[in-house]
Amino acid sequence: MSELIYRLLTKNFNQIDPGSIDDYVTRGGYLSLKKALKMKDMEIIDEIKASGLKGRGGAAFPTGLKMEAVKMAEGSPKYIICNADEGEPGNFKDRYLMENDPHQVIEGMVICAIATGIRFGYIFIRGEYVKSQKIMETALEQARGKGFLGENILNTGFNFDIDIYTGAGSYVCGEEFALLVTIEGKSGRATYKPPFPTTMGLYDKPTQINNVETFCTIPHIIELGGTGFGKIGTASSKGTKLVCLSGNVKRPGLYEVPFGTTVRQVIYDLGGGVPNNRTIKMVQLGGASGPILPDEMLDVAIDFDEMRKNDLTFGSGAIIVMDERIDVLDILKRIVQFFHHESCGKCTPCREGLTQLLILIDRFIEGTASMQDLSLMNILMDTMTNSSICGLGQAAPTAVRKALEYFPEEFTSRISNHVAAAM
Amino acid sequence: MQVKDALDKYGRSPDKLIGAMLAYQNSTPCNYLTEDDIREFAKETGLPESRVHSVASFYSLLSTKPRGKYIVQVCYDVPCYVNDSLNLVKELERMLKAKMGETTEDGLFTLEYSSCLGCCDKAPAMQIGENLYGSLTKEKLSDILTEYRRKRHE
Numbered sequence: 051m052s053e054l055i056y057r058l059l060t061k062n063f064n065q066i067d068p069g070s071i072d073d074y075v076t077r078g079g080y081l082s083l084k085k086a087l088k089m090k091d092m093e094i095i096d097e098i099k100a101s102g103l104k105g106r107g108g109a110a111f112p113t114g115l116k117m118e119a120v121k122m123a124e125g126s127p128k129y130i131i132c133n134a135d136e137g138e139p140g141n142f143k144d145r146y147l148m149e150n151d152p153h154q155v156i157e158g159m160v161i162c163a164i165a166t167g168i169r170f171g172y173i174f175i176r177g178e179y180v181k182s183q184k185i186m187e188t189a190l191e192q193a194r195g196k197g198f199l200g201e202n203i204l205n206t207g208f209n210f211d212i213d214i215y216t217g218a219g220s221y222v223c224g225e226e227f228a229l230l231v232t233i234e235g236k237s238g239r240a241t242y243k244p245p246f247p248t249t250m251g252l253y254d255k256p257t258q259i260n261n262v263e264t265f266c267t268i269p270h271i272i273e274l275g276g277t278g279f280g281k282i283g284t285a286s287s288k289g290t291k292l293v294c295l296s297g298n299v300k301r302p303g304l305y306e307v308p309f310g311t312t313v314r315q316v317i318y319d320l321g322g323g324v325p326n327n328r329t330i331k332m333v334q335l336g337g338a339s340g341p342i343l344p345d346e347m348l349d350v351a352i353d354f355d356e357m358r359k360n361d362l363t364f365g366s367g368a369i370i371v372m373d374e375r376i377d378v379l380d381i382l383k384r385i386v387q388f389f390h391h392e393s394c395g396k397c398t399p400c401r402e403g404l405t406q407l408l409i410l411i412d413r414f415i416e417g418t419a420s421m422q423d424l425s426l427m428n429i430l431m432d433t434m435t436n437s438s439i440c441g442l443g444q445a446a447p448t449a450v451r452k453a454l455e456y457f458p459e460e461f462t463s464r465i466s467n468h469v470a471a472a473m
Numbered sequence: 474m475q476v477k478d479a480l481d482k483y484g485r486s487p488d489k490l491i492g493a494m495l496a497y498q499n500s501t502p503c504n505y506l507t508e509d510d511i512r513e514f515a516k517e518t519g520l521p522e523s524r525v526h527s528v529a530s531f532y533s534l535l536s537t538k539p540r541g542k543y544i545v546q547v548c549y550d551v552p553c554y555v556n557d558s559l560n561l562v563k564e565l566e567r568m569l570k571a572k573m574g575e576t577t578e579d580g581l582f583t584l585e586y587s588s589c590l591g592c593c594d595k596a597p598a599m600q601i602g603e604n605l606y607g608s609l610t611k612e613k614l615s616d617i618l619t620e621y622r623r624k625r626h627e
C-alpha cells in the first residue's frame with residue numbers, strides 16, 4: 051500500500067513561520083512563479099490542463115478549462131477571485147491553508163494571472179476568519195515588497211495585484227454568483243446560470259473563481275509539470291486532497307492524502323477510529339450538503355469517478371464521523387435547520403421546501419408521521435433538487451435522501467402505528 | 474467612530490459598503506446599526522436606503538438590534554453537536570445568566586448561535602469577537618469569561 055499521507059500543499063505546515071516570506075522562499079517558494087514568468091501563457095494553461103486538476107471547492111470542474119474560458123472570453127478588465135468563504139460545516143482546510151502557508155495561495159493566484167493576462171484579483175475571506183484575514187493581509191504586503199505582486203512583477207513589466215474582501219456571515223456567499231454580488235456591495239443572493247462567471251462575472255466581466263486549495267495546487271503543477279503532477283492520485287482524480295476529519299473520532303484534524311485513499315483508511319489509519327470502542331453509526335461526506343453513509347460503505351475511495359459511480363459526492367473534503375449513540379433523524383434535523391437558516395430566500399423551492407422538510411422531519415421524530423408523509427418528503431426533495439436556483443437548495447436534501455436510502459428503518463419504524471393501520 | 478470615518482477609511486464605492494458597516498458597527502458600544510446609521514450610510518454612499526437596509530439585515534455578522542459588548546458565538550453544526558456542544562450552551566447560559574439569543578444584564582455579553590466556525594477538529598468551538606476557542610470544557614469556559622470580564626475595564 052502506498053503512503054497514506056502525501057505532503058504537497060501541507061509541506062510547509064509547522065516548518066515555516068506563516069508571517070515570514072523569507073521562510074517561504076527558503077523552502078522553494080515563488081520558484082514556480084519565476085518559472086511561469088518564463089513560460090508562454092498558453093503553455094501554463096496547457097500544463098494545468100495536462101495535470102488533470104479539478105476544482106477543490108466542491109463542483110470538481112477542470113481548472114485548466116476554466117482558465118482557458120476566461121482567457122478566451124470577450125471583455126475587460128477581467129478578474130481572478132479566490133473563494134475563501136469556507137462555510138460548509140465540517141470544513142476547515144482553507145483556513146489552515148491561509149493560516150499556515152499564505153504565500154502558497156498568492157503564488158497560485160499570480161501564476162493564474164500570468165496565464166490569463168489578468169491584472170486584478172480578490173481573495174474573498176469569510177467574515178468570521180479574522181486571523182486568516184490578518185495573515186493574508188501581511189503576506190500580500192510582503193509579496194508586494196519583494197516584487198512578487200503589484201507593479202512590474204520581478205521586473206518583467208507584468209502587473210497584478212490582489213485585494214482582500216471580507217464576507218459578513220452568510221454561507222450562500224460561497225456560491226459563485228452570490229459571492230460576486232456581495233463584492234459588488236449587494237446582499238448575497240444567487241442568480242440563474244448560465245451565463246457563467248467565466249463570461250459574465252464580477253461587474254459582468256469574465257472572472258476566474260477558484261477555491262483556496264485549487265490555487266494552492268497550481269505552484270506544484272508548475273514545479274512538477276502537468277504530467278509529473280498527474281502521477282499522483284488515480285486515473286480520474288489527480289493529485290492530493292485535503293481531508294477535514296471531525297466528529298466522534300480519536301484524532302480529528304486536517305490530513306493530506308493522495309486521491310484513491312479510502313474513507314475508512316482516513317477514519318481508522320489516520321484518525322485512530324472511534325473513541326471508547328464505540329462503533330460507527332454513520333459518516334457524512336463533504337459537509338452539510340453531502341451524503342450520509344453507513345459503515346458498510348466506508349471502503350469507497352476518495353476519487354471523483356468512484357464517488358460518482360456510487361452516487362456520492364465528496365464536496366470540498368469533510369469526513370464527519372458519528373458513533374452509535376447518535377440518532378439519524380436528530381442529525382438530519384440539525385442539517386436541515388442549517389440550510390433553513392442559510393437559505394437566501396430568493397426562490398420558493400428552497401425557501402418553502404426547507405420549512406416543509408423541517409415539519410416532516412419533526413413528524414418522524416415525534417412519531418406522528420404517516421406513509422403519506424414519506425412519499426410527500428420524496429416529492430418535496432425532488433422538487434427542491436430540480437428547481438432551486440442555486441446549489442444550496444439543490445443539495446440541501448442530499449443528507450435526508452441518502453439517509454432514506456441507507457437507513458430506511460429509521461423512518462419506517464417511526465411511522466405512527468395508528469396511521470399505518472388506518473391505511 | 475462616526476459613519477463618515479468608517480467610509481473615509483474604507484471608501485465610498487459599493488464594494489466597500491459591507492466592510493465599512495462591519496467596522497462601524499463593531500466600534501459602537503452596543504454592536505448594532507440603528508435606523509439613523511443606515512440612513513447615514515445611504516446618504517454618504519449615494520446608495521438607496523432600501524439597499525443598505527437589505528445588506529444590514531441579510532448578513533448574520535451585521536445586526537439591527539442592540540447587543541452586548543462581546544458577542545459569544547457558539548457553533549451550531551454537526552461536528553460540534555456530536556461533541557457535546559449542547560452542554561456547552563447550557564454551561565454558558567448558566568455562567569452568563571442569559572439564555573441563547575439574550576444579552577447579559579451588565580450588557581457585556583450576547584449569546585448567539587453561529588454556523589460552523591471552521592474549527593471542527595477542535596469541537597466544540599465558539600468565537601468571541603476576533604478570537605476562536607476550541608476543545609472547550611467547563612473549566613476553559615470559565616477562564617475565558619473571567620478574562621473578558623477583566624478586560625472590560627481596559
Ligand SMILES: Cc1cc2nc3c(=O)[nH]c(=O)nc-3n(C[C@H](O)[C@H](O)[C@H](O)COP(=O)(O)O)c2cc1C
Nearest residue numbers: 105106107133135136224225226260261264441442
Ligand atoms: C451554497 C454554496 C456554497 C459554496 N461555498 C463555497 C466555498 O465556501 N468555497 C468554495 O471554494 N466554493 C464554494 N462553493 C462552490 C463555488 O460556487 C464554486 O464552484 C467554486 O468556488 C469554484 O472553485 P473550484 O473550481 O476551484 O472548485 C459553494 C457553492 C454553493 C452552491
Ligand code: SF4
Nearest residue numbers: 394396397400440443
Ligand atoms: S436555492 Fe436557496 S440559497 Fe439558492 S437562490 Fe434559491 S433560495 Fe437562495
Ligand code: FES
Nearest residue numbers: 548553590592593
Ligand atoms: S462544526 Fe463547529 S466549528 Fe465546524
